[in-house]
Amino acid sequence: MSEMLRFEVISPESESYPQMIDLRLRILRLPLGLDFSPEDLEAERGNFHIVGYLKGQLVACLLLCPLSERCLKMRQVAVDSSLQGQGIGSDMIVFAEAFSREKGFSKMTLNARERVVPFYERLGYQVVSERFIEVTIPHFTMQKSLH
Ligand SMILES: CC(C)(COP(=O)(O)OP(=O)(O)OC[C@H]1O[C@@H](n2cnc3c(N)ncnc32)[C@H](O)[C@@H]1OP(=O)(O)O)[C@@H](O)C(=O)NCCC(=O)NCCS
Numbered sequence: 620m621s622e623m624l625r626f627e628v629i630s631p632e633s634e635s636y637p638q639m640i641d642l643r644l645r646i647l648r649l650p651l652g653l654d655f656s657p658e659d660l661e662a663e664r665g666n667f668h669i670v671g672y673l674k675g676q677l678v679a680c681l682l683l684c685p686l687s688e689r690c691l692k693m694r695q696v697a698v699d700s701s702l703q704g705q706g707i708g709s710d711m712i713v714f715a716e717a718f719s720r721e722k723g724f725s726k727m728t729l730n731a732r733e734r735v736v737p738f739y740e741r742l743g744y745q746v747v748s749e750r751f752i753e754v755t756i757p758h759f760t761m762q763k764s765l766h
Contacts, residue, residue, distance in 0.1 A: 624707060626671045626679075626714040631664055638677040639670050646697035651755055666694075669718070671711050678702050679711050683719060686728070691719050693729040712742050716765055725765050733757040 629635050640655065648654055663682060671679030678699040684692040693715065698708045719727060730753055731739050736746065739761050748760035 623674050624671060624710060626669060626711055628718060629668050629670055631660075631668065633668075635670055635677055636668070639668060639680045642677060642680055642697055642699065643695050646700060647695060653754060667691075667718070667722075669711065669715050671698075671707060671714075673702065673707070679707050681711060681715055683715060685724075689724055690726040690728060691724045693727055696729075708738065709742060716763075720765050726762065727765055728760065728762045730758045731761050733759065736761070 629639070640660070644655065663684070665685070667683040669681050669683065670677050673679075679697065679702075681696040682694045684694055686692050693712075696708065696712070698711075716727065727744075729739065729744070731744070733750065733756070736759055740746075742763070744761040744763045746759045747762050750757050750759055752758070
């Protein structure tokens with residue numbers, strides 16, 4: 620798997636960007652009956668957009684939103700449904716954390732869907748909130764120090 624899997628940081632002008640939006644819609648939004656507005660996407664322009672390619676196909680993505688000089692929020696983590704459970708999501712987060720450290724960030728925070736909490740725990744994230752509802756489903760805030 621690993622030699623065929625490649626990650627990169629793209630800009631919203633990249634030709635891969637529409638595929639990233641399509642993946643996010645399919646995996647994260649349409650199953651909840653939700654869409655993106657142009658305002659949602661405009662608000663993300665300053666985020667870091669990370670995508671994963673398997674044999675040249677865009678199959679995974681996430682966003683990193685700077686909250687402060689040292690803290691990033693990880694959002695919109697998605698892996699193509701036919702490829703979930705094979706380590707791609709974990710590899711992508713390891714890539715995102717290394718990128719974040721290089722950029723000088725020392726803390727990652729995220730809102731995890733309840734059933735995905737064990738996935739982030741295995742990657743070293745800890746629950747730091749009560750259970751709450753976001754985009755119609757239960758979530759927990761999780762954090763990890765990047766030191
Ligand atoms: C959550 C997700 C990003 C993980 O990526 P992945 O490549 O499937 O994960 P990995 O193969 O690296 O890790 C596997 C672990 O992730 C979790 N996992 C994988 N697929 C899952 C799914 N469909 N639902 C819930 N958890 C899942 C499991 O804990 C799994 O552990 P196991 O193999 O021991 O059962 C991916 O499954 C996904 O896109 N899910 C749907 C969207 C989503 O929930 N995004 C996260 C929002 S917070």
